[in-house]
Amino acid sequence: MEGVDSNHMYGKELEVGVRVVQMACSLCQKLQKGSVRPSPEQVISKDDDSPVTVADWSVQAMISWMLSESFGRENVSVVAEEDAQTLSYNTSTSLLASVVATVNETLAMSARFGLKGPATPLGGSEVLDAISRCNSTGGPVGRHWVLDPVDGTLGFVRGDQYVVALALIENGQVVVGVLGCPNYSIKKKLVNDSSVLQSDLWQEGCVMYTSKGSGQSWMQQLVQGDGSLEWPNSASIIRVSSIDNPVMATFCEPVEKANSNHSYSAGIAHRVGLRKQPLRVYSMVKYAAIARGDAEIYMKFAKAGYKEKIWDHAAGVVIVEEAGGVVTDAGGRPLDFSKGVYLEGLDRGIVACSGVNLHEKIIGAVYASWDSSDL
Ligand SMILES: Nc1ncnc2c1ncn2[C@@H]1O[C@H](COP(=O)(O)O)[C@@H](OP(=O)(O)O)[C@H]1O
Numbered sequence: 001m002e003g004v005d006s007n008h009m010y011g012k013e014l015e016v017g018v019r020v021v022q023m024a025c026s027l028c029q030k031l032q033k034g035s036v037r038p039s040p041e042q043v044i045s046k047d048d049d050s051p052v053t054v055a056d057w058s059v060q061a062m063i064s065w066m067l068s069e070s071f072g073r074e075n076v077s078v079v080a081e082e083d084a085q086t087l088s089y090n091t092s093t094s095l096l097a098s099v100v101a102t103v104n105e106t107l108a109m110s111a112r113f114g115l116k117g118p119a120t121p122l123g124g125s126e127v128l129d130a131i132s133r134c135n136s137t138g139g140p141v142g143r144h145w146v147l148d149p150v151d152g153t154l155g156f157v158r159g160d161q162y163v164v165a166l167a168l169i170e171n172g173q174v175v176v177g178v179l180g181c182p183n184y185s186i187k188k189k190l191v192n193d194s195s196v197l198q199s200d201l202w203q204e205g206c207v208m209y210t211s212k213g214s215g216q217s218w219m220q221q222l223v224q225g226d227g228s229l230e231w232p233n234s235a236s237i238i239r240v241s242s243i244d245n246p247v248m249a250t251f252c253e254p255v256e257k258a259n260s261n262h263s264y265s266a267g268i269a270h271r272v273g274l275r276k277q278p279l280r281v282y283s284m285v286k287y288a289a290i291a292r293g294d295a296e297i298y299m300k301f302a303k304a305g306y307k308e309k310i311w312d313h314a315a316g317v318v319i320v321e322e323a324g325g326v327v328t329d330a331g332g333r334p335l336d337f338s339k340g341v342y343l344e345g346l347d348r349g350i351v352a353c354s355g356v357n358l359h360e361k362i363i364g365a366v367y368a369s370w371d372s373s374d375l
């Protein structure tokens with residue numbers, strides 16, 4: 001029951017990745033708990049209408065700074081969701097001050113997570129610089145970290161599921177994946193009733209991680225209260241579900257209709273004989289649910305023209321694969337992380353399954369039904 005140690009390939013990258021994601025989860029929980037939960041005016045709408053909060057910027061700044069410290073600034077290329085533009089406006093002084101305070105409060109706890117923080121607190125320009133350094137566009141050559149500081153920002157704002165997702169891509173392949181799931185308890189299963197996800201589960205979240213080729217994915221508890229992170233640690237190995245009968249299988253999909261066509265996935269579900277109601281969950285927690293066997297299928301069919309970004313999938317895909325699952329586009333081909341910020345060439349949608357039998361059935365149903373759909 002021991003997690004990977006530093007002799008393992010990508011050992012240092014994985015170790016630093018888990019430590020910073022644990023720290024980021026702690027940051028998010030502090031913001032989400034009680035009084036400092038973002039009020040509506042603290043949730044800013046981006047150009048694509050998706051929300052961004054102090055948590056998104058603070059996590060990105062903190063992780064960017066830590067990666068630079070750990071691996072050397074000149075060696076670190078980060079592809080991440082946020083930029084520093086809004087925060088740099090003259091009208092954003094108080095927003096920037098909140099981000100700087102949050103980042104410094106978190107960095108001050110570095111030792112508990114086995115990391116070294118700055119000698120003196122970071123100033124505004126250092127925080128802005130750490131955020132804007134994450135402007136790499138990735139690509140087929142070299143090492144690129146891929147970060148979604150808060151995936152499922154809507155879930156975060158609503159006190160529901162969200163994740164901190166960090167991955168490392170090397171020469172176009174995802175080689176390390178870390179998913180911090182602050183509201184996804186190690187013990188409790190996901191249910192459709194979001195009222196069960198309220199405050200009693202805070203502090204019981206988990207972090208999942210893997211490195212490519214290890215043949216295993218791990219799960220550990222979030223560091224609690226004033227606790228500290230041990231490494232190597234007592235993480236548990238997680239495996240996908242062994243259910244391959246569609247009648248018994250659970251499928252999950254995005255909560256938001258705008259992000260995936262619910263009626264098309266319902267048609268696929270009917271065709272392959274799935275009986276259970278879909279489990280609608282925000283964020284990459286859907287990948288986490290497949291990896292640890294809480295669900296068997298994840299389907300996402302975005303509107304034509306929407307281009308999936310690598311940070312919304314990289315960490316989840318490698319964790320599901322190493323836990324024994326299969327992830328492809330809806331045409332059955334592997335996702336291509338080598339083309340830059342987007343999953344270029346993605347065929348119709350994304351299908352993640354606990355095993356090949358269910359996966360073949362879903363892909364077959366897509367081929368059989370696509371032409372008669374309005375997608
Ligand atoms: N129109 C759209 N279609 C599909 N996915 C979208 C979308 N608009 C945003 N998304 C992505 O869907 C993610 C949320 O996933 P889900 O719907 O599964 O919870 C968002 O991540 P962020 O919350 O990090 O912006 C965003 O990247």
Ligand SMILES: [Mg+2]
Nearest residue numbers: 148151152312
């Ligand atoms: Mg996202």
